[in-house]
Amino acid sequence: MSTPTEQLTAAGVSIWLDDLSRGRITSGNLAELIRTRNVSGVTTNPTIFAAALAGHGYDDQVSELAKSGANADDAIFRITTDDVRDAADILRPVYDATNGVDGRVSIEVSPDLAHDTDATIAQAQQLWHAVDRPNIHIKIPATKAGVPAITAVLAQGISVNVTLIFSLERYAAVIDAFLAGIEQAKANGHDISGIHSVASFFVSRVDTEVDKRLAAIGTDEAAQLKSKAGIANARLAYELFEKEFASDRAKALTAAGATVQRPLWASTGVKDPSLPDTLYVTELVAPGTVNTMPEKTLEATFDHGVITGDTVTSNYADAHAVIDRLGQAGVDFADVTQVLEDEGVEKFIDSWHGLQKTVTDALAGAAR
Template sequence: MSTPTARLVEEGVSIWLDDLSRQRITSGNLADLIVTRNVTGVTTNPTIFAGALAKGESYDGQVAILAKDGADVERAIFEITTDDVQAASDVFRPVFDATGGVDGRVSIEVSPELAHDTEATIAEARKLAAKVDRPNVLIKIPATKAGLPAITEVIGAGISVNVTLIFSLERYDEVIDAYLAGVEKAQAAGHDISQIQSVASFFVSRVDSEVDKRLAAIGTDAAKALASRAGLANARLAYELFQKRFASDRAQSLLDAGATVQRPLWASTGVKDPALPDTLYVTDLVAKGTVNTMPEKTLEATFDHADVTGDTVTGTYAESHDFFTQLEAVGVDFADVTRVLEDEGVAKFIASWHELQETVKSALAGAEA
């Protein structure tokens, strides 16, 4: 009998795991998830690496070597994280080859401390891509104002990019512009544009958390009736925008020349409200040509009991537009919601980066003792 994860794949959804650790790689767990859970990629972020290093004895040997070599914290983080991404990329290489480079992707993020520095982001993206040196790596760049020109430059250099921390349709529109400009730049520079892949990571559950907090503060029946609906409506309208933008003459010209679409990726798909179904942001965002990156808990819930009924996105646009009309009517400023979420998203990743620095600093000190 077909599993729910297999049915997702049949509907055109790529399942990526939102987690990575050396233990997951060396134990064979990552390879097993490819076979048993239909996982075809991995995303990472500073929070994931901070957690992996805090818990993982599997890093002790490398930390000891780095400490003996006199490595500072920044170099140690760079070496440790790129080694994990290299190894994971090798695990996913057969998937990459089998899908013509569409899947089998592993993401690694530039330092979130560079989120508002275009030139530094470009430099680090190039450095990460060169160090990992695998065709299936994706360099994660946040969709901040400073990140947009960096996305264009990095894609223009022939490097595949995962654009992260997208919350608003307006910013997503700018992300698509940055991608298309990057592909045009790569084409002009003589790169094989068929080899450049990109995903646009649209965050879902965080939208509900922030909007629901505001709806609860308003407290009216009309406001309460809108709870837990903003994340899905926002993501569904992102898919509508994706369809429109990649049907444009500009996009079609590039696609005809061999370019690929920048796929929407649903991120932040772990359900934070225990009153909601634990597979909500999977089953209600099924659409062809999308990626759903899931924390392990969500992946296992999906495999166990998700009810995958087909496309749950393309027939919902009118309803989703109407939702935002209602949201505005009850007094929620959604533009402010997305501004707050972007600022918080960058701040949270910086906090995790600092946590990662402290973990590595302590590990280096312990290895030297």
């Protein structure tokens, strides 16, 4: 009998772990998850690193950095790029076995730069060269300022994970930015077969915001739509993915060796305890996707996830109906997605500033 994570992989879903810490690397835990849970990639964000650095696995390096006179930003850069490099080395066999599709580790530009295109491009280059591994993604948020940065960074041959996508409209802009970036990379003489990208579409946060609004509306129709928006929105994103990558423009690039930008389901941990803990895994199975999971969701999937094959492409009509019914019930979905983007950036900025304070305090303590 195969495990649910093996079945998920066989259905075309790459399982990535949405967490990283030095302890996971040095203890062998990450290698164990690759071996036993079919993990084939890792994603990080400022919140994840803030939690990791609150532990004690970094004391020796913080002490060394304090002696060298490093400030908090320099220390964060060194610590996080070291962790990502080490994780990338652990995942390198997966990268080689999948011809570069998986075995990837993502590291994010500072969220303080989310509304600054030029600074995002500059830091993406800096992170790419500092980690110096082919199997990483630089995470760039899908803000209005982030979208042109995506094109510019891809054009330089740098692989990109586009994060914080909530709306279909913004996702369409992200796909266009990807195609433009690959076109420019080709014109610049890069081997476009080696440039990879994922587009991270957030799921559970959509339900959290929409369900709050449905509860305020309070009608029977609103109650029937509870916890349906996130999955419907993601399924329509996959419909858009299929449509856009079947275009003549995309086909010309893939014929020249380009890879497609895979949809990645993010925010797949269930926030509402009344929902099944594998909901955002089992209901979003589709070929050529990535699901990045917190460890709790990964373990729940391994333990009792029921994988029934593709649960996306036969449900487009239902997904459209859910979004239509939300509008009829009084939910302004465009406002929902804009609020979530704004909140997502702010949450990462808050985490980043918390991380800066943690490291500032640790450096001061080590210097005494």
